[in-house]
Amino acid sequence: MSSTDMDTGPVLAADGTPLKKSLARALRRQKMRALMLIAPLLLFILITFLIPIGQMLLRSVDNEIVSATIPRTVQALEDWEFVEGGAPPGEAVFEQLYEDMLIATEQKIHTRLGSRLNYEMSGMSSLFRKTNERRLGRFDLEEPLAPQFADIDEDWLDPEVWFTIQSNSDTVTAGYFLAAVDLQRTPDGIESVPDFSAIYVKLFVRTIILSVTITFTCLILGYPIAWLLSNLPAKSANLLLILVLLPFWTSLLVRTSAWKVLLQQQGVINDILVWIGLVADDNRLALINNATGTVIAMTHILLPFMILPLYSVMKTIPPSYVRAAKSLGATDWTAFWRVYFPQSVPGIGAGAILVFILAIGYYITPELVGGTDGTFISNRIYYHISSSLNWGLAAALATILLALVMVLYWIYDRMVGIDNVKLG
Amino acid sequence: MSLPAYASTGQRVWYYSFRVICGLIFAFLIIPILVIIPLSFNATDFFTFTPEMLRLDPEGYSLKHYEDFFTDDGWQAALRNSFIIAPIATILAVVFGTLAAIGLSQSHVPFRRAIMAILISPMIVPLIISATGMFFFYSAMGNFLEDTFGLSQDFVGYIKIILAHAALGIPFVIITVTATLVGFDHSLTRAAANMGANPVTTFFKVQMPLILPGVISGGLFAFITSFDEVVVVIFIGSASQQTLPWQMFTGLREQISPTILAVATILVVISILLLTTVELLRRRSERLRGMSPG
Known part of the structure; x- marks a missing residue:
């Protein structure tokens, strides 16, 4: 650097301050403005949502x-x-x-x-x-x-x-958490509770098993639909997409009541089965108030949440890959399984985790169509809030469930990204 | 996607059976919703198609369940509550949500990811957990409001539910509005400012008309979230804030009456209207931003 360059000093902005400083100030002002716009909402969410959740976490260990x-x-x-x-x-x-x-x-x-x-x-x-x-x-x-x-x-x-x-x-x-996993503190240390009162681990396991089943049936039913939608010309795909979006927009209670009506012993499905002659009139299927009812109704309710992410991934898979595979001699199946399917895996992951997260915390539908063996951990939480008034235990159960969901959510964020959530 | 002329028999069979399978899945999606519509015109109190209905005999049909709905005090109070709570919660969610979304879409936002995660959290946390947390906090808050400001219990009850529902609706507004802002050209606001418009004018005259479709569909999402929400209402509401979904929930659990089907049909019609609006808005917004040719 020559001495003349040194003499000119830093570049100045119009008002005489160094440009660097002036830029930094502008950037800081911009940041402040952005934060000012976000602040009211952040405060609102903090008061109406985060503090209540935090308080619940405290309550699960509170013993004053x-x-x-x-x-x-x-x-x-x-x-x-x-x-x-x-x-x-x-x-x-x-x-x-x-x-x-x-x-x-x-x-x-x-x-x-x-x-x-x-x-x-x-x-x-x-x-x-x-x-x-x-x-x-x-x-x-x-x-x-x-x-x-x-x-x-x-x-x-x-x-x-x-x-x-x-x-x-x-x-x-830690008593509530111990109780929430069927343990108790005895003079001899921590022991499991007697078998007849051990229900929570069983209930957690059932919640997970049923949620996995629902996720799986959603995937089986959703995959072909998403494939069809992404391979049809845009006009007919948009038309068919409405059939997926309508259930998505319809009230949860409307859909649950529909299933309650359809699945009853004297309901429409049993009537049709009897009319066809598939089942005898005195031997109608028990489709409701059990786990079957929960799985059927919740698959219907959560299916759009599987189809939409799958569809948005499949839309981006270029059809030329499959064509190339076929022209190189692959059969239809090989072309699908070795070329198309691997590219749709991100969609499967996103849809499956979304459906699973939603299923695991469901309350309304299991309560109405689940009977005794189709209910979830959430039904137990409500029971402790409203009937047994054991709020500490309810908070502990909810905390465990929240931890489970947060882990899944973290995986979802790594795979899809929170800001990539799309609606409709 | 159409079948090539040289397709083998096996391919033909698979092509058509695949379409049949897809048709069945679509039927599974849509029939449960459609089936309740004719059932709601049932003249009897049963939840199934009576022989008269199958014969399309006018005797088998009636509007009596609708009449029930429109004359019963319980249902009318529930309807009124729903139409008090949902719109106010929506307005709160839209105002706060739009401001924050505009803030979030600026180029330099510190902790953008963390802030986004917090703002979206009400959508991610299962309702039963949110409801449990709110149950503890909101009852304390309600007592505080009643004692310090001498507000009536009813009024505080509405405030509690409206705040809770606004919190649940906000993520939807954030997501839809940020999505619209992705294609927003910031030189437009600079141009407006350059020509002497103050920030408020710029916002309402330049930015707002362009992001309006996103704001409206976010608002509709927030509305349907509140309008359809039942878990939180059951946890923190009292009998005088009984909403339509709550009334349906109790109806389904205890004394199942066909009036529910009439209500359900009305709600299906409402959701068809909402869906159409959102779809039209989405297409318009995509067209405006040149993201899709149609």
Whole structure:
């Protein structure tokens, strides 16, 4: 570089600032403007959607109720150690329990604690309900308290009861997650629950199996349609595409009610089968309120989600490849299987993951046509929200499901990209 | 795709059987939706074709289920609720969504991928999970609104559902509007600014008319999402916010009545109208941007 070049200094913009600086400022302003446009929505989604989800995740481990309702007992219990068939905690703990329960029963929150602990050990709910204000009022404070608690319920002297209280005194618990995979905490460590009450693992497995089945039937039915659509002239393809889009746009409940009507024992399909003579009138097929019903109805509902991504991939496969394969002597089948099919695999992946993600979280359709053996984990979540009121367990089940979906979603993003989602 | 003249018999057989298979799959897609239309004119309370209907006897048909729908207070309240909630949720989704989509389509957006993932998340997370999360949060929020601002419980109930539905509809607006903006020529806005238009005028006079098809179809997606949504409503709504899908859901679960088929038919007609609008808009937008010859 010569000295004259140095003297001219940096290139200046019209207002006299260096061009580099001026450009950087313009870029920064542009970035700010873009962020300003996005910010309101980001805030909106944060409040209406992300915080609720985050709160649900917290709730699945939240366990403040024990240490908040009987704080002194929990503290006094710290030194006590559980021994199989050993002694319950000493008088000091019962004195604290008396204090705590006096306050808790006055505020009428002791039954809530009872039902919380009942998730960990059955019988806790009635134990806490029995220990009410009236009974506590009759206590003789001059006498030892432990036997008086035992008068209300023998269980107060059961070391296992105290173990349950002790092991749940932390403000966070893994208890809901353990329950969600059919495990429980016992004095001997973490064990699986007895067979008759182990339902969640089975339900998760069933949800996955049924979702895979639905994905598979969607693929079998969707592939030929997508192929046909992408190989027809644009005009007729567009016309046929409407037959795919109409179900896509039709209300989910309309389609579910249609299947409810069609699949009933006295429904249209059974009527036709009887009329043809395929099945006897007194031996009509049970097509609804079981897994079959769920698979049929959900295949119908999710089929467009398989066809559309497949179609958009197949449209881009040049027909000349297959023609070239054939002219080189390949049979129709070889040309399809060795040349066409491998090029459609991205579409299969995208469609299959999309359908699977949608299927795994379905609630409405399994609830209405699934009966008892065609329901999903989501039906159980709703049950815990609305009927059993075990919200912690509902949150834990939902969290597990969310984790599963996020993994699939991550795979989808790697394969297709989030911004490549297309509609209609 | 047509059969060449030299095709062998095997190829001919396969060609026609493939078409038959495709026809059957199309039938599987479309017949369940069409079958409920005649059934909704059933004169009896059964969910199947009566002999009179098969004979095309006018006696077998009636409008009584439609009459039920239009006179029953429960159904009418549900219809009203649906038409209160869905449009407001749609407007919210469209306004926020369009602004953000324009922001996202600028050339230099920091964390573009992460932001996109967050904005699309309501569409990806299964409804049952969103509903569970919202159930906990929205009841607390509802209590807060009632206590601090003294709003009535009913009013707060509507607010909760509208906000939730707007959140669910936003991803659709984002996706459709960003797709329209892909082909948008930014020199147009610069030209407008050059000739003295302020940003607001530029937006409404230059940019908006060009991206309008995307905005409208995004809005229609958002509308149908809210109009058809039932899981979240069941979780966070109370009886006075019962919407049409909720009423149908309870109807199907408990006392299955043929009025549902009349409602279903009306909804099918609505979705045909929406589908036609979206298709027309999509084609128009593609034509405008020169992406397709037709």
